[in-house]
Amino acid sequence: xxCLKKVKExxxxxxxxxxxxCEYGPCHYAGQxxxxxxxxxxxxxxxxxxxxxxxxxxxxxxxLYCHLMHRTPVCRYIASRIEELRIExxxxxxxxxxxxxxxxxxxxxxxxxxxxxxxSDAGKSITAAAICRIISRKGFSVAPMKTQNMSLNxxxxxxxxxxxxxxIMQAKAARMRHPDHNINPILLKPMKGRNTQxxxxxxxxxxxxxNSYYEKFVPTAGTDAVRNAVRxxxxxxxxVVMEGAGSPAEINIYDKDIANMRAAxxxxxxxxxxxxxxxxxxxxxxxxxVELLSPEDRKRMKGIILNNMHGDPSSxxxxxxxxxxxxxxxxxxxxxNIKMPMPKEDSMTMQNTAAPGVRIxxxxxxxxxxxxxxxxxxxxxVSVRYTADPNDLKDADIIIIPGTKDTMDALRWMRSCGMxxxxxxxxxxxxxxxxxxxYQLMCAALRDPDGIESDGVPEAExxxxxxxxxxxxxxxxxxxxxxxxLAANGGDIQGYExxxxxxxxxxxxxxxxxxxxxxxxxGSARIADKLFGTYVHGLFDEPAFRVHLLKMTGKFLxxxxxxxxxxxxxxxxxxxxxxxxxxxxxxxxxDRTLGVSK
Amino acid sequence: xxxxxxGTSSSAxxxxxxxxxxxxxxSKMVMVTPFKALNLSSRSFVTDDGAEIGIGQALQxxxxxxxxxxxxxxxxxxxSGGKLRTIANGADGDxxxxxxxxxxxxxxxxxxxxxxxxVVVEGSGSPAEINLRENDIANINFAVARDIPMILIxxxxxxxxxxxxxxxxxxxxxEGRRLxxxxxxxxxxxxxxxxxxxxxxxxxxxxxxCMGVLPHISVxxxxxxxxPCGIRHExxxxxIGSYVEALDMMLEDIAEHIDMEGIxxxxx
Numbered sequence: 001x002x003c004l005k006k007v008k009e010x011x012x013x014x015x016x017x018x019x020x021x022c023e024y025g026p027c028h029y030a031g032q033x034x035x036x037x038x039x040x041x042x043x044x045x046x047x048x049x050x051x052x053x054x055x056x057x058x059x060x061x062x063x064l065y066c067h068l069m070h071r072t073p074v075c076r077y078i079a080s081r082i083e084e085l086r087i088e089x090x091x092x093x094x095x096x097x098x099x100x101x102x103x104x105x106x107x108x109x110x111x112x113x114x115x116x117x118x119x120s121d122a123g124k125s126i127t128a129a130a131i132c133r134i135i136s137r138k139g140f141s142v143a144p145m146k147t148q149n150m151s152l153n154x155x156x157x158x159x160x161x162x163x164x165x166x167x168i169m170q171a172k173a174a175r176m177r178h179p180d181h182n183i184n185p186i187l188l189k190p191m192k193g194r195n196t197q198x199x200x201x202x203x204x205x206x207x208x209x210x211n212s213y214y215e216k217f218v219p220t221a222g223t224d225a226v227r228n229a230v231r232x233x234x235x236x237x238x239x240v241v242m243e244g245a246g247s248p249a250e251i252n253i254y255d256k257d258i259a260n261m262r263a264a265x266x267x268x269x270x271x272x273x274x275x276x277x278x279x280x281x282x283x284x285x286x287x288x289x290v291e292l293l294s295p296e297d298r299k300r301m302k303g304i305i306l307n308n309m310h311g312d313p314s315s316x317x318x319x320x321x322x323x324x325x326x327x328x329x330x331x332x333x334x335x336x337n338i339k340m341p342m343p344k345e346d347s348m349t350m351q352n353t354a355a356p357g358v359r360i361x362x363x364x365x366x367x368x369x370x371x372x373x374x375x376x377x378x379x380x381x382v383s384v385r386y387t388a389d390p391n392d393l394k395d396a397d398i399i400i401i402p403g404t405k406d407t408m409d410a411l412r413w414m415r416s417c418g419m420x421x422x423x424x425x426x427x428x429x430x431x432x433x434x435x436x437x438x439y440q441l442m443c444a445a446l447r448d449p450d451g452i453e454s455d456g457v458p459e460a461e462x463x464x465x466x467x468x469x470x471x472x473x474x475x476x477x478x479x480x481x482x483x484x485x486l487a488a489n490g491g492d493i494q495g496y497e498x499x500x501x502x503x504x505x506x507x508x509x510x511x512x513x514x515x516x517x518x519x520x521x522x523g524s525a526r527i528a529d530k531l532f533g534t535y536v537h538g539l540f541d542e543p544a545f546r547v548h549l550l551k552m553t554g555k556f557l558x559x560x561x562x563x564x565x566x567x568x569x570x571x572x573x574x575x576x577x578x579x580x581x582x583x584x585x586x587x588x589x590x591d592r593t594l595g596v597s598k
Numbered sequence: 599x600x601x602x603x604x605g606t607s608s609s610a611x612x613x614x615x616x617x618x619x620x621x622x623x624x625s626k627m628v629m630v631t632p633f634k635a636l637n638l639s640s641r642s643f644v645t646d647d648g649a650e651i652g653i654g655q656a657l658q659x660x661x662x663x664x665x666x667x668x669x670x671x672x673x674x675x676x677x678s679g680g681k682l683r684t685i686a687n688g689a690d691g692d693x694x695x696x697x698x699x700x701x702x703x704x705x706x707x708x709x710x711x712x713x714x715x716x717v718v719v720e721g722s723g724s725p726a727e728i729n730l731r732e733n734d735i736a737n738i739n740f741a742v743a744r745d746i747p748m749i750l751i752x753x754x755x756x757x758x759x760x761x762x763x764x765x766x767x768x769x770x771x772x773e774g775r776r777l778x779x780x781x782x783x784x785x786x787x788x789x790x791x792x793x794x795x796x797x798x799x800x801x802x803x804x805x806x807x808c809m810g811v812l813p814h815i816s817v818x819x820x821x822x823x824x825x826p827c828g829i830r831h832e833x834x835x836x837x838i839g840s841y842v843e844a845l846d847m848m849l850e851d852i853a854e855h856i857d858m859e860g861i862x863x864x865x866x
Contacts (some may be wrong), residue, residue: 288765
């Protein structure tokens with residue numbers, strides 16, 4: 001058998017280390033040790049390492065989440081034992097014993113680090129991302145985790161789980177290949193009224209109000225979900241970089257909060273506090289946050305990062321010395337205000353930019369969702385403006401109607417403020433793009449006979465831009481990753497769908513998706529009227545549709561990123577981000593404080 | 599009476615709450631004037647006597663049924679041509695050192711105290727910028743120099759409000775803490791009962807009393823560090839009238855959320 005031949009070659013070669021030039025690409029995580037490209041123990045049948053999955057070709061032992069084999073110390077150890085025992089034949093029964101030896105020796109839980117913030121918008125997400133990348137660059141396996149995230153920006157992972165988009169970004173910073181629901185075990189999506197939809201382990205669990213969430217869910221299923229995710233990720237990765245939510249010092253809900261210090265306790269995490277210096281009062285917030293923690297939790301606080309400093313960081317020195325001497329916790333560094341476009345948690349993603357070039361107007365719908373779709377456009381020669389004012393559409397070069405958690409409600413809002421007319425008036429003059437909920441709004445009619453999307457609106461007229469009808473039915477809709485081509489020119493696209501409601505259209509398709517061996521039409525495109533609608537999130541990630549759309553305005557001026565997939569742009573951005581942190585932090589202190597070293 | 603409103607951060611709501619307190623005192627026929635020792639603002643208001651003051655003090659002046667004048671904001675620092683320019687009651691403040699500025703502010707304040715029954719003082723930024731403690735003119739140093747009781751305002755919208763309030767109290771020294779009598783939680787959306795255990799804890803840790811939990815108030819008012827609102831020109835009187843009317847309506851709306859009488863008592 002070929003695998004055995006390959007393993008024999010590996011055994012003969014001994015320890016070879018990482019192989020960055022591998023033509024197959026890194027399998028489990030970037031920077032792994034490829035001595036055992038073919039695992040000598042496969043299929044090990046050990047459920048702590050892998051799982052049996054069913055594929056179209058039958059049952060298969062999957063090692064997707066095995067992070068034992070490709071660590072350098074493990075590979076070195078096994079190579080040296082093979083030599084000692086003079087094992088030459090892959091079928092040698094002693095080989096299997098080496099797996100147990102290696103597990104015994106190296107399967108120790110990884111270390112957890114948690115980034116908490118003195119306020120919201122403190123910069124936790126990008127700090128966690130920077131730390132993920134820094135640790136990954138040191139050659140460790142690392143995964144991000146936010147135990148509980150409240151966000152309407154979510155994505156679908158390759159295992160079909162729904163998680164917050166910002167954790168996917170952090171997973172990219174960690175150079176993970178296969179993030180799953182464990183990076184964000186609890187996702188809370190605010191709904192109309194005071195209820196919240198809880199996505200647990202990547203799947204819809206239940207809807208809660210505030211009280212039932214904290215009283216019923218958190219102490220039971222919520223805590224279980226956090227415990228499981230922490231245990232799983234700590235076994236899989238050498239480091240787990242966690243992110244808190246809001247402030248950990250909300251003393252009125254201290255014991256009920258599963259997003260901050262309770263999660264740190266479950267993970268036995270060392271914590272770093274991030275403080276946004278922009279608003280003033282940063283020292284007070286830092287001191288108050290630490291001192292309001294319980295004495296046990298205070299012991300977890302290992303360092304403080306002062307973030308988003310405008311002006312000369314050395315002007316803070318006297319304050320830093322005083323803060324350190326009061327708290328006995330080191331300030332690890334001062335991060336300057338970062339100017340580059342950076343994916344951020346929700347509200348800040350709606351950055352308005354004022355660069356010359358193509359003017360992109362994004363309609364700020366009520367409960368707007370998945371507007372991280374817009375992020376790749378920030379790297380083009382465009383200005384992006386989110387607006388709820390119909391007058392702003394007059395000088396738009398492109399109008400984008402994003403997704404929303406509640407399409408019927410968004411429609412009502414459009415009608416009430418005249419946004420519907422402002423959009424339809426520009427039909428044929430400028431490209432109008434509807435994404436997911438925005439696409440549904442562009443249809444002629446919206447039908448919701450069973451009240452799945454919205455209470456009490458069984459049928460409504462849409463913007464009538466497309467000869468298409470959207471209907472909500474129980475079990476309708478989709479949530480999966482997709483790949484395919486732009487119908488107009490065959491250019492690549494990929495992304496994911498995540499929607500209730502299905503649209504039947506009589507327009508030309510926008511995309512041709514590949515599902516196994518068959519192709520499926522997706523979305524609507526009426527080129528003559530410059531109208532586009534689709535369910536595919538991430539549609540601007542690949543250059544094909546991004547450039548196609550920008551060219552239609554007649555004002556397209558390529559940027560240096562116009563032919564680069566967003567994944568690669570983001571990868572470069574994350575490296576720059578990590579560079580800024582490495583320059584600004586006392587890295588010796590950082591490594592020592594957090595025990596990040598070989 | 600005298601009181602100083604300070605904030606855990608910028609935009610905590612000092613300006614508006616000071617204006618509302620001026621308006622409240624005025625409704626009780628108290629002769630009140632606003633005062634802010636030092637204002638760092640890109641937007642200024644030119645008074646009838648030709649002085650430049652912060653737009654917030656102008657609003658507070660109208661709330662006090664006064665015409666804005668230069669003494670309400672003796673020192674204004676204004677970005678101009680990439681530099682900071684200091685204006686001290688019309689004089690070129692750039693030539694004044696910190697000590698001279700402080701003495702100037704105290705002198706103007708003392709004059710106001712002689713003329714008015716009440717002076718409502720607004721602090722500047724956060725009073726707990728420990729890296730700038732020596733340079734402070736408008737916050738703790740000023741309150742301590744004139745024994746002015748203080749009320750701390752925390753903005754709950756950005757989270758961490760208890761930490762902001764507690765940390766500020768911790769970092770202002772014994773003399774500052776002696777004068778810090780109460781706190782207000784501003785910009786709150788939800789159910790007040792949820793905050794109760796946190797408020798109780800801060801009260802027992804610090805001895806400060808919670809004087810109010812204010813909802814997020816959104817009304818079009820001239821705001822500092824905001825785009826120009828055109829109040830310098832024609833229709834000025836109409837505009838002023840509408841601002842004061844808005845303050846009166848707000849006062850009614852927030853009556854049950856803030857203990858104005860309690861603030862008067864605490865600071866006497």
